Amino acid sequence: MEQNKIPQATAKRLPLYYRFLNNLNQQGKKRVSSKELSEAVKVDSATIRRDFSYFGALGKKGYGYNVEYLLGFFRSTLDHHEITEVALVGAGNLGTAFLKYSFMKNNNIRITKAFDADSNKVGTDIDGVPVYHIDELNEKLEGTRVAILTVPASEADVITEKLVNEGVNGILNFTPARITVPNHVRVHHIDLAVELQSLVYFLKHYPLDKE
Amino acid sequence: MEQNKIPQATAKRLPLYYRFLNNLNQQGKKRVSSKELSEAVKVDSATIRRDFSYFGALGKKGYGYNVEYLLGFFRSTLDHHEITEVALVGAGNLGTAFLKYSFMKNNNIRITKAFDADSNKVGTDIDGVPVYHIDELNEKLEGTRVAILTVPASEADVITEKLVNEGVNGILNFTPARITVPNHVRVHHIDLAVELQSLVYFLKHYPLDKE
DNA sequence: AATAATTTGTGAAAAATATCACGACATTTT
DNA sequence: AAAATGTCGTGATATTTTTCACAAATTATT
Ligand SMILES: NC(=O)c1ccc[n+]([C@@H]2O[C@H](COP(=O)([O-])OP(=O)(O)OC[C@H]3O[C@@H](n4cnc5c(N)ncnc54)[C@H](O)[C@@H]3O)[C@@H](O)[C@H]2O)c1
Ligand SMILES: NC(=O)c1ccc[n+]([C@@H]2O[C@H](COP(=O)([O-])OP(=O)(O)OC[C@H]3O[C@@H](n4cnc5c(N)ncnc54)[C@H](O)[C@@H]3O)[C@@H](O)[C@H]2O)c1
Numbered sequence: 001m002e003q004n005k006i007p008q009a010t011a012k013r014l015p016l017y018y019r020f021l022n023n024l025n026q027q028g029k030k031r032v033s034s035k036e037l038s039e040a041v042k043v044d045s046a047t048i049r050r051d052f053s054y055f056g057a058l059g060k061k062g063y064g065y066n067v068e069y070l071l072g073f074f075r076s077t078l079d080h081h082e083i084t085e086v087a088l089v090g091a092g093n094l095g096t097a098f099l100k101y102s103f104m105k106n107n108n109i110r111i112t113k114a115f116d117a118d119s120n121k122v123g124t125d126i127d128g129v130p131v132y133h134i135d136e137l138n139e140k141l142e143g144t145r146v147a148i149l150t151v152p153a154s155e156a157d158v159i160t161e162k163l164v165n166e167g168v169n170g171i172l173n174f175t176p177a178r179i180t181v182p183n184h185v186r187v188h189h190i191d192l193a194v195e196l197q198s199l200v201y202f203l204k205h206y207p208l209d210k211e
Numbered sequence: 212m213e214q215n216k217i218p219q220a221t222a223k224r225l226p227l228y229y230r231f232l233n234n235l236n237q238q239g240k241k242r243v244s245s246k247e248l249s250e251a252v253k254v255d256s257a258t259i260r261r262d263f264s265y266f267g268a269l270g271k272k273g274y275g276y277n278v279e280y281l282l283g284f285f286r287s288t289l290d291h292h293e294i295t296e297v298a299l300v301g302a303g304n305l306g307t308a309f310l311k312y313s314f315m316k317n318n319n320i321r322i323t324k325a326f327d328a329d330s331n332k333v334g335t336d337i338d339g340v341p342v343y344h345i346d347e348l349n350e351k352l353e354g355t356r357v358a359i360l361t362v363p364a365s366e367a368d369v370i371t372e373k374l375v376n377e378g379v380n381g382i383l384n385f386t387p388a389r390i391t392v393p394n395h396v397r398v399h400h401i402d403l404a405v406e407l408q409s410l411v412y413f414l415k416h417y418p419l420d421k422e
Numbered sequence: 423a424a425t426a427a428t429t430t431g432t433g434a435a436a437a438a439t440a441t442c443a444c445g446a447c448a449t450t451t452t
Numbered sequence: 453a454a455a456a457t458g459t460c461g462t463g464a465t466a467t468t469t470t471t472c473a474c475a476a477a478t479t480a481t482t
Pocket of ligand 1: 089090091092093094095115116117118121134149150151152153155159174175176191192193308309310311312
């Protein structure tokens, strides 16, 4: 499984770097410095250089980085040649927004199937993605290992257990419930209410520079 | 502005604690230990105790924490008595999902107005929230200082500038663009594509325990 | 009343992350 | 060809965050 020496903080920034490099490449830019990149992605330039350095010497002193080369490097590092299929569970307000959004642009990830319990939704297509009944997980999951969870919080634990039983080992959880999973399953929580509240908290309690 | 000695990592967890304490309280629970809380929110119990300790000695040795007391404490710390109004800009797929979601439960934050450029949307109500034209920011913002940004990435910078000019100093940015703001404005980015990609990256490169 | 079991709060240590600052080298300019 | 400029890669340092581990206090049990 390669050298997992790369700090987690770095790993989280990789997709961000990748996207901006892709933008630059499409704009026809040939070279970029850590300083420029820093301004674009709002990450300190020393941090960017440090991040890149975990993968070896990718740049050239006095010049910067070759966009195309760096992009190719990240493409393979982020496994952008192979496509990862993702299932979405809970095609409600939030889930539907995700289904309608094409994550695919510059991206190797595709939501290819959705599951819901509502019979009005089951059997329909949302932007080309078929919606199956949650009881069909077993037949329709077909080896998909990653799921986006957008069901009501009260259902989160039950659905999680089902998903894990069917072999899912990665869950992006949008419900406010902190779900319990076995050790071999990784969960990332995105808690929108908490994000909003903590932003407000920071505004009130952490004064910023007066410009 | 009180003692901003509280670590940022702690501040980010406060709304999470608050929500779970609220749940416990509604369930009629009178006391809770850092260990129980830890299992519920998936944060190490020592971290929880440390977090709480920044606010003084809130618990009792051998007993734990009194739910009601702790809840009251957090309510005032998180300013849960006063309501913060938030504006949403870009009532598209994602924006509409937010408008339909009641953040209000257990929460002091309310999305009270939305702005869009689409004339089909302007003038309508989405779940009771009026949608105004983006050109009406000046008249309709009425002192709102926090905004959720769910416009297309290409519009992000222009809209941000407008918002900042109108006095907004906190932005929750869902666009993939890393927006540029003056020092006195705080931006939190939620980059859903990055979250999904980094989850997939971790799954491939960071082997987990085999249970 | 004595003993056992809990559980906090926190010093101290460890781990993770970010930043500084500069030598080395490449490019660009004069 | 020399000088000036730009930029990386990284050792060292600083900062932030997490975790360990235990005395002290409280509660529960016998
Ligand atoms: N919408 C938001 O802005 C928002 C913000 C923060 C958090 N969330 C969280 O995201 C989750 C989804 O929110 P939403 O607004 O889309 O809710 P929603 O009610 O619109 O959608 C939930 C969907 O899950 C489906 N569902 C219910 N039980 C199910 C089951 N057992 N199996 C499969 N599907 C089932 C419902 O039919 C519905 O389509 C919730 O947990 C919510 O707390 C949403
Ligand atoms: N939908 C998702 O799942 C998802 C996921 C990740 C990121 N995002 C990002 O979130 C943002 C919104 O996504 P979406 O799917 O809701 O897009 P959308 O196109 O459905 O919504 C965008 C809305 O912004 C409005 N708009 C356009 N220009 C405007 C302007 N100048 N002023 C005010 N309003 C304007 C449009 O009328 C539309 O209603 C995008 O930046 C997208 O990249 C969305």
